[in-house]
Amino acid sequence: MYFAIAAVLVALPFAVDAALGRTWVRIIDVALLFAMLALGLNIVVGYAGLLDLGYIAFFAVGAYAYALLASPQFGLHWPFFAILPLSALIAAFFGVILGAPTLRLRGDYLAIVTLGFGEIIRIFLNNLNRPYNVTNGPQGITLIDPLQVGGASLAKTHTIAGLTIAPVHSYYFVFLTCALISMFMSRRLEDSRIGRAWVAIREDELAAAAMGINTRDVKLLAFAMGATFGGVAGALFASFQGFISPESFTLLDSIMVLCMVVLGGMGNVAGVVLGAVLLTALPEALRYAGPLQQSWLGAVYIDPSDLRMLLFGAALVLMMLFRPAGLWPSSIRRRELAAPREPGGAEGADVAR
Amino acid sequence: MDIFLQQIINGLVLGSIYALVALGYTMVYGILGLINFAHGDIVMVGALVALTVVSALGGSGLPPAVVLLAAMGAAMIVCIALGVTIERVAYRPLRRAPRLAPLITAIGVSILVQYSAALVWGKQYISLPTLITPSEVAVAGAVFTDIQGYIFLLACGIMAALLLFIKKSRIGRAMRATEQNPDIAGLMGVDTNRIIAFTFLVGSAIGAIAGVMVVLYYGLGHYFMGFMLGLKAFTAAVLGGIGNVAGAMLGGLLLGIIESLASGYIGDLTGGVLGSNYRDIFAFLVLIGVLVLRPAGLMGQQVSERA
Numbered sequence: 001m002y003f004a005i006a007a008v009l010v011a012l013p014f015a016v017d018a019a020l021g022r023t024w025v026r027i028i029d030v031a032l033l034f035a036m037l038a039l040g041l042n043i044v045v046g047y048a049g050l051l052d053l054g055y056i057a058f059f060a061v062g063a064y065a066y067a068l069l070a071s072p073q074f075g076l077h078w079p080f081f082a083i084l085p086l087s088a089l090i091a092a093f094f095g096v097i098l099g100a101p102t103l104r105l106r107g108d109y110l111a112i113v114t115l116g117f118g119e120i121i122r123i124f125l126n127n128l129n130r131p132y133n134v135t136n137g138p139q140g141i142t143l144i145d146p147l148q149v150g151g152a153s154l155a156k157t158h159t160i161a162g163l164t165i166a167p168v169h170s171y172y173f174v175f176l177t178c179a180l181i182s183m184f185m186s187r188r189l190e191d192s193r194i195g196r197a198w199v200a201i202r203e204d205e206l207a208a209a210a211m212g213i214n215t216r217d218v219k220l221l222a223f224a225m226g227a228t229f230g231g232v233a234g235a236l237f238a239s240f241q242g243f244i245s246p247e248s249f250t251l252l253d254s255i256m257v258l259c260m261v262v263l264g265g266m267g268n269v270a271g272v273v274l275g276a277v278l279l280t281a282l283p284e285a286l287r288y289a290g291p292l293q294q295s296w297l298g299a300v301y302i303d304p305s306d307l308r309m310l311l312f313g314a315a316l317v318l319m320m321l322f323r324p325a326g327l328w329p330s331s332i333r334r335r336e337l338a339a340p341r342e343p344g345g346a347e348g349a350d351v352a353r
Numbered sequence: 354m355d356i357f358l359q360q361i362i363n364g365l366v367l368g369s370i371y372a373l374v375a376l377g378y379t380m381v382y383g384i385l386g387l388i389n390f391a392h393g394d395i396v397m398v399g400a401l402v403a404l405t406v407v408s409a410l411g412g413s414g415l416p417p418a419v420v421l422l423a424a425m426g427a428a429m430i431v432c433i434a435l436g437v438t439i440e441r442v443a444y445r446p447l448r449r450a451p452r453l454a455p456l457i458t459a460i461g462v463s464i465l466v467q468y469s470a471a472l473v474w475g476k477q478y479i480s481l482p483t484l485i486t487p488s489e490v491a492v493a494g495a496v497f498t499d500i501q502g503y504i505f506l507l508a509c510g511i512m513a514a515l516l517l518f519i520k521k522s523r524i525g526r527a528m529r530a531t532e533q534n535p536d537i538a539g540l541m542g543v544d545t546n547r548i549i550a551f552t553f554l555v556g557s558a559i560g561a562i563a564g565v566m567v568v569l570y571y572g573l574g575h576y577f578m579g580f581m582l583g584l585k586a587f588t589a590a591v592l593g594g595i596g597n598v599a600g601a602m603l604g605g606l607l608l609g610i611i612e613s614l615a616s617g618y619i620g621d622l623t624g625g626v627l628g629s630n631y632r633d634i635f636a637f638l639v640l641i642g643v644l645v646l647r648p649a650g651l652m653g654q655q656v657s658e659r660a
Contacts, residue, residue: 051453053460101645108388108456109644112587116637123634251580255460262457302472309468316461317443320454 013172024284025168029240031280032175033233038260038276039182039269040229045258046267046330047195048222049202051111053254054098054118058227060125060249061094062087062234064135067244070145073136080147084235091231092224094121099223103216118254125246140245147174147239171240178236179273182229186269189225198222199267252309259312263319265326274328283308358495360617361610366501368609369508370570373563374586375593375601376515377556383532383596384552386452387444390459393583394466395436395557399428399564400574401474404481407568411482420484421565428561435466436557437550445546463579471576481572504566511559512602519598528552532596581633585612588640594650603651611639 013025041055065087069078098117102110129137146153146167157166189195197218200208209215238244256279264275286304293302302310319326374396381389403424410420443462447455487498519525530538531548539545567582568574585608593604616632643650 049453051456101641105644105648108386108452109591109648111456112388112584112591113641113644115584116640120634120637123631127631255464258457258460306468306471309464310472313461313464313466313468317458317465320450320458320461321443321446324450324454 009176013169017166017169022166022168025166025172027281027284029168029171029175031277032172032179033237033240034257034260034280035179035273035276036175036182036229036233036236037257038264038272039179039186040226040233041257042186042261042267042269042272043189043198043229044222044226045261046272047190047198047202048219049198050102050219050222051108051114052223052226053111053115053251053258054121055114055226055230055257056249056251056254057098057118057121058091058094058230059234059237059253060121060246061227062091062231063238063244063248064125064141064234065090065231066235066238067141067144068134070239071141072143073141077145080145080149080239084232087235088228088231091227091234094231095223095225095227096220099220103219115251115254118249118251122246122249125249135246138246140243140247142243144238144242144244146242147171147236149174175236175240178232183269183273190267190269194218194221256312259316263315263326265329268326268328268330271326271328271330275326278327279312282311286311356617357614358493360613362492362495362497362501364610364613365606366497366505366570366609367613368589368606369505370563370566370605371582371586371589371609372602372605373508373511373559373566374582375589375605376512376598377560378583378587379590379593379595379598379601380528380552380556382590383598384528384535384549385444385448385455387455388459388587389444389556390456390583391439391462391466392436392556392560393579393581393586394463394470395432395439395579396560396564396567396582396586397574397576397579398435398466398470399432399561400568400578401470401479401564401576402431402561403428403565403568404479404574405474407484408482411484417485425562425565428565429558432557432561432564433554436553436560439466440550440553445549467576467579474574474576476576479574481568481574500569504570507562508566511562515555515559516598524548524551585636588636588643591640591650592643594652597650597652600650600652607651608636608639611635 013028016024016028037055037059040058041052044050044052044055066083068074069076069083069086070080071077098114102113105113125135126138128135129139135141147170149170157164159165197208197213200211200213201215201218205215237248260275260279261272262275263279264273265271283305286308289302289304289307374393377392377395378389381387381392406424406427407420410423413420415423439462443458444455447458485500487500489496489498490502519528527538527543527548528551530541530543531545535545538548567578586605589604589608590601591604592608593600593602595601612632612635615635619631
């Protein structure tokens with residue numbers, strides 16, 4: 001069984017390349033990156049129940065950490081394996097300093113404050129090109145070094161045993177490894193002492209504190225852990241793209257990652273990965289919507305990128321109304337969201353507000 | 354000194370618009386405990402409807418005041434319809450769901466409204482045709498236009514009327530009862546569903562007027578303008594104490610003044626290191642500061658665990 005899955009995963013990029021073209025291999029790569037991001041956000045939102053609307057900031061921090069240390073911007077070209085843990089650390093650090101002031105807040109207020117932090121980081125990235133040019137402002141940073149594994153650059157096409165391995169294929173395997181590690185870590189965290197403490201805080205913070213959980217440390221740990229995932233994904237993203245700018249880290253991107261978590265199923269690793277893959281592939285599939293409108297209706301009425309956003313918005317609303325636990329919910333979440341509907345249910349009484 | 358006074362005047366005018374938008378947030382939060390993310394976008398729709406009406410009637414030879422009133426009326430009708438529909442379709446079914454659900458729905462509604470507006474009006478900036486040439490008024494070295502003066506006065510008038518309405522009228526009393534406890538209010542014969550719908554109606558109508566004011570103030574409209582405006586207005590509501598109507602007004606005016614003073618002086622204070630392109634940061638800093646130091650806001654009561 002596992003062997004079969006492994007064989008499919010190894011063959012996937014080559015099969016997709018042959019069937020649909022190299023663009024779609026690239027889309028799979030991006031989907032894997034977003035799966036990592038969504039898994040990170042899932043720790044904060046799904047496990048610990050802290051709604052973070054500025055999560056993309058950690059992705060940005062990781063990406064900029066990599067870009068500044070491995071590009072002509074400062075003339076630094078550190079090796080990848082030195083920067084990766086460093087950008088994870090920096091992102092975790094940001095997770096803690098942004099998380100610390102929000103510890104006393106809950107629910108909606110937390111959402112707004114994290115949104116504010118996300119915007120503040122983006123505004124700084126946009127404006128830190130003077131008086132000293134750190135981030136190169138809105139132009140972003142170009143010519144970022146590609147990944148190097150054992151002296152072989154992933155930006156070059158290699159041929160191994162008659163098989164052509166293009167950069168998108170090599171990156172696929174790197175991202176797949178990272179995504180699998182993330183999934184494994186998420187699963188292990190979920191069943192650990194810490195993971196249960198997170199769930200306890202999500203369910204009832206007061207009761208969790210009464211049970212001896214240090215809510216402050218455990219919440220900070222959720223922020224730091226989530227941010228670490230984001231930071232690593234950001235560093236990988238920077239090396240993959242070779243170019244980053246503040247444009248890639250807007251509120252809409254935060255919301256998109258949130259959509260992945262919500263749509264897939266908050267708190268469930270498999271669901272979150274499903275959400276990430278669906279929401280990365282969907283916009284790409286919608287590219288065909290433009291020509292389709294042209295041929296069926298005679299003109300392009302709805303720009304595909306707008307259509308994507310409209311569908312996102314509608315999906316968020318409809319999911320919450322009809323299937324609040326997500327497409328592939330975790331069993332706990334499903335019970336919890338079903339409970340208040342029953343008259344006289346244990347939770348029904350105190351969730352009115 | 355005159356720069357200082359100038360910034361205060363600018364801040365007051367801008368702040369009165371923030372205050373009007375903040376009213377929509379604070380009333381809904383007071384009753385439902387929900388941040389209506391879509392409120393900023395309702396204001397945006399009001400602004401764009403007004404722009405369309407002014408562009409359509411601008412060349413018809415009608416007196417400017419009539420055109421403006423027509424624009425305001427149209428904006429109010431569209432916004433009320435939109436606001437009440439959103440409440441009915443998206444928020445009412447979730448009233449007893451866990452907190453995260455309505456919040457995520459609100460974000461979804463906000464995106465829907467934004468991109469529907471992008472479909473209707475396009476994504477470019479729409480500018481206001483010259484309707485009235487503003488005349489300038491000088492006070493002690495500071496200058497403001499008569500339009501700014503009218504905006505400020507109208508905003509103050511609306512706020513006073515709303516306060517009076519909530520305090521004195523029967524519906525206002527029902528609104529306050531629903532805010533305190535919807536279940537008990539229902540037992541006392543208040544039709545809470547109607548009161549909640551009415552709250553959205555009032556908030557959207559006031560939002561529409563604020564939208565028209567934004568158009569008059571900046572002379573521009575854009576499908577994404579509701580986002581920043583909404584965030585700032587929400588900040589104003591939090592600053593004043595969310596759920597508190599008078600607090601939203603105070604918070605709006607204060608935030609307007611803070612923002613224009615800060616962006617006016619930041620360049621001088623930091624020796625040119627930080628410029629006025631950081632102006633949007635101040636609202637966030639105020640928001641974070643208030644939430645961390647005094648979550649109940651300036652005029653709010655200390656409520657535990659509500660946030």
